[in-house]
Amino acid sequence: xxxxxxxxxxxxxxxxxxxxxxxxxxxxxxxxxxxxxxxxxxxxxxxxxxxxxxxxxxxxxxxxxxxxxxxxxxxxxxxxxxxxxxxxxxxxxxxxxxxxxxxxxxxxxxxxxxxxxxxxxxxxxxxxxxxxxxxxxxxxxxxxxxxxxxxxxxxxxxxxxxxxxxxxxxxxxxxxxxxxxxxxxxxxxxxxxxxxxxxxxxxxxxxxxxxxxxxxxxxxxxxxxxxxxxxxxxxxxxxxxxxxxxxxxxxxxxxxxxxxxxxxxxxxxxxxxxxxxxxxxxxxxxxxxxxxxxxxxxxxxxxxxxxxxxxxxxxxxxxxxxxxxxxxxxxxxxxxxxxxxxxxxxx
Amino acid sequence: xxxxxxxxxxxxxxxxxxxxxxxxxxxxxxxxxxxxxxxxxxxxxxxxxxxxxxxxxxxxxxxxxxxxxxxxxxxxxxxxxxxxxxxxxxxxxxxxxxxxxxxxxxxxxxxxxxxxxxxxxxxxxxxxxxxxxxxxxxxxxxxxxxxxxxxxxxxxxxxxxxxxxxxxxxxxxxxxxxxxxxxxxxxxxxxxxxxxxxxxxxxxxxxxxxxxxxxxxxxxxxxxxxxxxxxxxxxxxxxxxxxxxxxxxxxxxxxxxxxxxxxxxxxxxxxxx
Numbered sequence: 001x002x003x004x005x006x007x008x009x010x011x012x013x014x015x016x017x018x019x020x021x022x023x024x025x026x027x028x029x030x031x032x033x034x035x036x037x038x039x040x041x042x043x044x045x046x047x048x049x050x051x052x053x054x055x056x057x058x059x060x061x062x063x064x065x066x067x068x069x070x071x072x073x074x075x076x077x078x079x080x081x082x083x084x085x086x087x088x089x090x091x092x093x094x095x096x097x098x099x100x101x102x103x104x105x106x107x108x109x110x111x112x113x114x115x116x117x118x119x120x121x122x123x124x125x126x127x128x129x130x131x132x133x134x135x136x137x138x139x140x141x142x143x144x145x146x147x148x149x150x151x152x153x154x155x156x157x158x159x160x161x162x163x164x165x166x167x168x169x170x171x172x173x174x175x176x177x178x179x180x181x182x183x184x185x186x187x188x189x190x191x192x193x194x195x196x197x198x199x200x201x202x203x204x205x206x207x208x209x210x211x212x213x214x215x216x217x218x219x220x221x222x223x224x225x226x227x228x229x230x231x232x233x234x235x236x237x238x239x240x241x242x243x244x245x246x247x248x249x250x251x252x253x254x255x256x257x258x259x260x261x262x263x264x265x266x267x268x269x270x271x272x273x274x275x276x277x278x279x280x281x282x283x284x285x286x287x288x289x290x291x292x293x294x295x296x297x298x299x300x301x302x303x304x305x306x307x308x309x310x311x312x313x314x315x316x317x318x319x320x321x322x323x324x325x326x327x328x329x330x331x332x333x334x335x336x337x338x339x340x341x342x343x344x345x346x347x
Numbered sequence: 348x349x350x351x352x353x354x355x356x357x358x359x360x361x362x363x364x365x366x367x368x369x370x371x372x373x374x375x376x377x378x379x380x381x382x383x384x385x386x387x388x389x390x391x392x393x394x395x396x397x398x399x400x401x402x403x404x405x406x407x408x409x410x411x412x413x414x415x416x417x418x419x420x421x422x423x424x425x426x427x428x429x430x431x432x433x434x435x436x437x438x439x440x441x442x443x444x445x446x447x448x449x450x451x452x453x454x455x456x457x458x459x460x461x462x463x464x465x466x467x468x469x470x471x472x473x474x475x476x477x478x479x480x481x482x483x484x485x486x487x488x489x490x491x492x493x494x495x496x497x498x499x500x501x502x503x504x505x506x507x508x509x510x511x512x513x514x515x516x517x518x519x520x521x522x523x524x525x526x527x528x529x530x531x532x533x534x535x536x537x538x539x540x541x542x543x544x545x546x547x548x549x550x551x552x553x554x555x556x557x558x559x560x561x562x563x564x565x566x567x568x569x570x571x572x573x574x575x576x577x578x579x580x581x582x583x584x585x586x587x588x589x590x591x592x593x594x595x596x597x598x599x600x601x602x603x604x605x606x607x608x609x610x611x612x613x614x615x616x617x618x619x620x
Contacts (some may be wrong), residue, residue: 047517075516088514092532101528103522153519
């Protein structure tokens with residue numbers, strides 16, 4: 001197949017990453033996960049900086065790593081572009097020389113490499129910075145140079161390791177919009193590692209969630225955001241996720257079997273008395289453990305069966321005299337419960 | 348403002364410290380006071396002094412060049428690879444730093460002398476006799492001075508960010524290209540400092556040189572050896588030559604301090620991080 005196909009196990013010290021997935025050409029695959037989940041290990045294995053311990057990696061119809069047959073294409077021989085988190089622009093070379101490095105190392109003549117670099121600098125709007133040293137660039141400019149340097153080698157696979165994490169909030173939005181444009185122009189598969197859910201939602205066509213070296217969820221961003229498979233993903237997208245709700249009985253919904261329940265914090269009603277049973281899907285008592293002021297609302301942390309996050313207005317906090325330790329009743333309508341089978345791959 | 352005790356330095360520390368300063372500085376001051384400033388030019392212009400100066404300069408420079416050609420790859424091997432016996436090898440490489448130079452000279456003589464286990468074959472196969480030639484001077488200096496270059500460059504390689512080398516590999520650069528276009532430029536400050544240290548050590552070499560190369564004026568009598576002999580026959584010339592060596596040392600010290608200051612900022616890899 002064209003594109004990227006991975007079914008491999010990579011060990012780094014006592015940590016083992018075990019993944020199997022494919023990415024077709026033109027797709028931006030967002031790899032989301034907490035620190036230490038194996039995101040960087042995955043990129044290093046794809047780039048040939050770490051060999052796989054078991055399994056194989058196939059790129060554009062070519063086997064580049066196969067522990068079974070001993071095939072291993074070294075990093076320098078792989079058509080892979082890598083944008084590192086800290087960019088790693090060569091400090092002793094100018095911007096143009098940095099971008100020309102790839103074509104030059106892959107055998108292009110001096111003039112040809114310079115022309116290729118010029119083309120990419122134009123395309124990324126960096127022509128005016130060609131003679132600067134990396135030390136004289138802003139973080140946003142350095143990010144674009146790093147992208148240009150990776151693309152100038154015309155790779156078949158593009159890897160981006162937290163490409164926006166070194167930027168401040170202001171530049172991040174600009175660079176993000178620009179990055180999205182360049183990624184959509186890239187013909188091959190692209191892996192974008194991030195731990196920022198918004199970045200993943202905006203930039204990725206499909207998401208792969210890694211936790212503890214395993215894939216715990218895979219799917220379109222909208223689906224991952226609506227039906228998170230793990231507490232980590234649920235926290236990222238700001239949902240309550242209950243794997244198992246005792247006493248939950250919603251007329252017309254089958255809750256037997258291995259299902260997950262997700263609820264928006266705003267859909268949970270908080271009251272001081274037990275609400276009269278109308279069409280409430282779930283009513284339970286809980287104790288307030290914390291309050292955080294978000295923009296125009298207050299997020300309550302609540303301890304109960306199940307524990308929950310609930311959003312209320314500041315007026316409600318005053319009306320109900322909410323403070324840590326306060327006993328309250330929570331209610332959520334059946335129609336606000338997102339109930340779905342537990343995604344496969346997660347135990 | 349940093350904390351710490353106020354100005355008062357206790358006498359039990361101050362007195363020994365002042366003694367140390369006097370001990371280190373007074374002899375050098377003596378050299379300057381006793382220097383025959385008027386006849387300095389003529390003392391240095393004497394044939395012997397000029398010959399010794401020339402010989403010292405070119406042998407030390409050659410020894411440094413050889414050390415760069417073979418020592419830098421060894422430093423890379425020690426810093427960037429792992430192999431069995433590496434710790435032992437590192438210890439052996441460092442040994443000439445602490446070995447009395449005269450022992451190094453004896454060792455070289457036993458290896459490359461006419462009856463040495465290597466010199467014997469050099470002699471019978473190629474008709475080469477190394478001891479007591481300018482080549483022997485260069486070898487003795489290289490033996491003693493190269494470790495300074497190796498450990499300085501190895502330290503530079505270890506502290507250099509290997510992320511740049513990884514990045515170069517992902518851009519299609521093979522190991523030799525990475526070494527040439529990324530590694531060497533990144534450790535350039537260490538290379539410079541190591542080369543200067545190596546050159547200064549080679550210039551001052553005495554024990555190994557006189558043992559392995561002897562002291563034939565114009566052929567193997569380097570500056571330090573000339574100073575030693577001139578002290579008996581022509582003290583003014585000895586002092587003049589010593590002043591030259593002192594001047595060279597001061598210049599080396601100043602240049603190194605400058606390099607190390609700049610090296611510190613360059614080795615951290617610019618500000619693109």
